[in-house]
Amino acid sequence: MAERIKQNHLFRMVYSRGKSFASPLLVTYVVPRRSGGIQLGITSGKKIGNAVTRNRARRVIRAAFRACEKELNPDCSAFIVFVARTRTA
Numbered sequence: 224m225a226e227r228i229k230q231n232h233l234f235r236m237v238y239s240r241g242k243s244f245a246s247p248l249l250v251t252y253v254v255p256r257r258s259g260g261i262q263l264g265i266t267s268g269k270k271i272g273n274a275v276t277r278n279r280a281r282r283v284i285r286a287a288f289r290a291c292e293k294e295l296n297p298d299c300s301a302f303i304v305f306v307a308r309t310r311t312a
Contacts, residue, residue: 225262225288233302237302251306253302255301267281267311271308
């Protein structure tokens with residue numbers, strides 16, 4: 224299972240250096256790491272709704288990532304940040 228990104232400086236580093244991929248449901252930022260597996264961060268802004276709605280959006284993204292995590296290359300090591308959009312909820 225992927226580790227979590229919790230430090231603000233890591234989020235900022237991924238936003239500034241990362242390659243982004245956008246869809247109507249979420250935005251994904253990816254930055255390669257030298258080693259250490261995958262570190263995952265999930266954010267949701269206040270545009271999405273109240274705290275319950277934002278937490279639900281994060282839970283849905285986390286569950287979807289867990290379901291697809293087995294398909295990733297085991298040697299893959301990257302920082303991944305998912306940003307929820309309003310349609311995610």
